[in-house]
Amino acid sequence: MSVEVRVPTLGESVTEATVATWFKKPGDTVAVDEMLCELETDKVTVEVPSPAAGVLGEIVAAEGETVGVDALLATLNEEGNAGPEEVAPRHHSEMMEDKPAAAGAAATVDVMVPTLGESVTEATVATWFKAVGDSVAADEMLCELETDKVSVEVPAPAAGVLTAILAAEGATVAAGGKLAEMSAGAGAVAAAPAPAAAPAAPAGDKDIENAPSANKLMAEKGINPASVSGTGKDGRIMKEDVLKAMTSAPAGTPAPVAAPRAPVAADDAAREERVKMTKLRQTIAKRLKESQNTAAMLTTYNEVDMTEVMALRNQYKDQFEKKHGVRLGFMSFFTKACVHALKEVPEVNAEIDGTDIVYKNYVHMGVAAGTPQGLVVPVIRDADSMSFAEIEKAIAEKGRRARDGKLSMAEMQGGTFTISNGGVYGSLMSSPILNPPQSGILGMHKIQDRPMAINGQVVIRPMMYLALSYDHRIVDGKGAVTFLVRVKEALEDPRRLLMDL
The missing domain is CATH 2.40.50.100 (RNA polymerase II/Efflux pump adaptor protein, barrel-sandwich hybrid domain)
Incomplete structure (x- = not known):
């Protein structure tokens, strides 16, 4: 049976690639997952593994050709259908028989x-x-x-x-x-x-061949391959690994090391515990620092009187849960209010791509969730077209999967705006950090009874501070303040959401 070898998903916003190198030629036997060719995009180098064991048939996209996502690269005669002399070996000699x-x-x-x-x-x-x-x-x-x-x-x-x-x-x-x-x-x-x-x-280390584009770049720049950490299959050095090494240190010099710790007394050192950061925590640290280094981040604040939202929720929460099978929380109100405000201030829902501004005519709402492993941001796709019940169900399901560590990468990609609720932990005020490449993030906080002057009278009202962090490169102060005021107005009079006002 003939199997098609196609261009894999290349990454968010990447739609095409160039065929850099074919490692196999027609008639070669290949094992499942063995590398067939290498593609280069404007961001990364992508290896294409064999989808099955067999014999490589026709190469449709030659080296140097530009191909789109899911384009046909080659055909493969699957093992068992390639003739008695052409059957490829199993991926592992000890694999269980079919x-x-x-x-x-x-x-x-x-x-x-x-x-x-x-x-x-x-x-x-x-x-x-x-x-x-x-x-x-x-x-x-x-x-x-x-x-x-x-x-x-x-x-x-x-x-x-x-x-x-x-x-x-x-x-x-x-x-x-x-x-x-x-x-x-x-x-x-x-x-x-x-x-x-x-x-x-890895078995057969001596046979591991670095990406040709990586070898070429290392030769041009005089970089010792031993100084480059490979992230490809079995430690194979890719082009982006060389670029990363070039960025982190000049050729021929040792990689920079972190600043040494301050001296610690011997008795204190004995009471310390050193634990290696998890991959997730390392990525969180890296992305947050990148966000601060890249965006011109600024935060504007306001406060919202939660009286009307709390009254509406108390009035309908039992009926809501009975009909929809999910509790009515505050997150659906805030999601709806943000969607409403994003329509008026679309730059908060946009991102910068080079010298272009990409406006999103949809809202994929990121909802920050704390887990035992660290902060993750699952994305509620097309939140602007969802009902209160659909939003509550999606948030509950994503939150549960986040806590269980079951979220896939796809569920955390593509967000256009983020809501972070630090109030559940008791936070009264904070400045949230942007989730790149997004241009805005709303920080919710603890609801606290405070004396407020209303119509000349001092009354006790349930108040919440709101914080909008935004990228000042794309969002002006007027737009940020307008956004936050629209969120405040929608929450203080929830009927505005129904009237689209």
């Missing part, structure tokens, strides 16, 4: 790193739930991996016994790498438990 194992026989099954998501090439082994010698059921969780965006659970590919762990906790593994081995089938026998092995060097 047919059931013979009675009394046990097959070795490899436990591989699953697809980690767009642009994610490596992960850290966080926790092994099983030890060598343990019996496991098919689809039972073996271990958990951490990437810079999400946590990924790895299920057992078959029922059997875990016989070897090749990547210990704390090891960094590449997408498609080998984590462990299992013995599956009627003859599977529990082996004597053995300590987890240290991360093994």
